[in-house]
Amino acid sequence: MSDKYPESSRRRRFVKGVVGSAALTSVGTAGAAMLKSSTSPSGEGGGSTEYMAMKNIDGPAPRGMPQIPIEIDDEGFVKGVFPEPEEKKVQGRTITVAEKQIGGITYSSEWFQYCGVQTYAGVDPKADQDDYFRYKEGAKYEWQSQEVSAGNKVHIDDFSDYKTWGNDIGKAGVGKPALVTWRSQDVPSSETMTAQIIRSTHVEEQAHNNKWLQESTQNGFIANLNKCTHFCCIPSFKGIAGAKKFGASNLIYCPCHQSIYDPFQIVKKSFVALPRPEEE
Template sequence: MSEDKYPSESGRRRFVKGVVGSAALAGVGVGGASSVNLATQPTGGGGGPTPFVGITNTGGPAPRGMPYIPLELDDEGYLRGVWPEAETVTEAGQTYDVARTELGGQTYSSEWFQYCGRQQAAGVQPAADQDNYFQSVGSPSYNWQAEELSEGDRLRLDHFEDYETWGNEIGDEGVGKPAETTWRSQGTEGVLPVTLIRSKRIEEKANQGGEVGEWYSAASVQGTIAYLNVCTHFCCVPGYKDSPDSPQYNAENGIYCQCHQSTYDPFEPSFETFIALPRPD
């Protein structure tokens, strides 16, 4: 089939057809909110129009950014994601649990991560008793991480101490130092892949005031951010500064998804609304 022939210069990977639901709902606007609620909420927990904050989608077919995960630092210097207390709510005649709180001028909730099949992950259940620390993946793309960390090791802030000079021959040095991790996924079905980045750009924006500054001041830790690394187009796993093909799409200092050439700027937040999928009962 001609549609299966990807241009070799793009680095595009063949993708198994059959991902349904999230891709179809991704393009749904919020104008028909009531009808979408009727279509989603009765079959599971939550879902429907959901305001969120994500990294900005800058190109390609992805309909929106990937959601941030607010951070906090424990007394030993380990990074962990913020997870609100679960509560039971009734909306549009449906009763369900949600983990929700006000943070950085925004309503942060577990529903931010209910797309691309992740609504089925155990870690997205609002009341799930999960470890909120970020753990290193087994085969990271970055040499520094492969040399210093083993699979399952927790990430500390000092793992990023050379963030102002780090580079890997893709794009510019000193843009931001990354790590590939999992979050709220230990011993459960459904992995939540998360990328951490520490950058001077985040430090500067956290101090600039306004909506952006208020968000980064509350959601980042000393220039470190985290986001769910699942492309909103077709659920692929993109990469930050890890593909030699990314300069062709002006993404050498950002995030590039090789599957369909979507690109993102992890240092610029977007304040959007999307149609979250319901969690299974």
């Protein structure tokens, strides 16, 4: 697999970020192995990656969106788990990676290395960021624009009505959502990691019999990196009226090309994670 752009070219990195979101997902097992050997040396990590995803159930998206494990601190603030960095040998090189065992699954920063996110500061294991979710400016949810302030950390009390909450989209009581940022303090807006969190009784119920959900969710909260795996658009859970036409009023719906995800079906998937750029 040739690459006409030199190792140091920013254009090369950009092309990988865009192409990687869709075209590379169709690469088979043999192709993935070849791709891993050809791309890993150009940056940190990358290659074939297994991850836990919110299942894609309709539309052109090739796979589910990656889940972000949840923790709630002693004061009730909600954050996404990010593994501690460590060094390991990959293809004869020492690289810094972030990996952690959760519920019998290897959780890694490579889960989020697609759609150009691999170039964002927050996905670097060595980034000086805390892991708290903060409300995103311009969210489409009326409750979020009226009751909380953009930039503030998400608190469990903000979701006290999650068992009954509803808007004019779909059924009430399915879950209460918010659009948030993650690991994105003091970075350019173009490098903001946008996530979606939902608090739902469905998550609480499923966690009883699912080891992964027991350890990756808390108090009914579940989260995902909010980048559609089709062409990197921003989907929404109960946030887009047009979702009804496609039977997605109570699901995560992407208005760009009608991809639909079920936040209450968490499945194991794999894809070709793109390498993070080397430090300059």
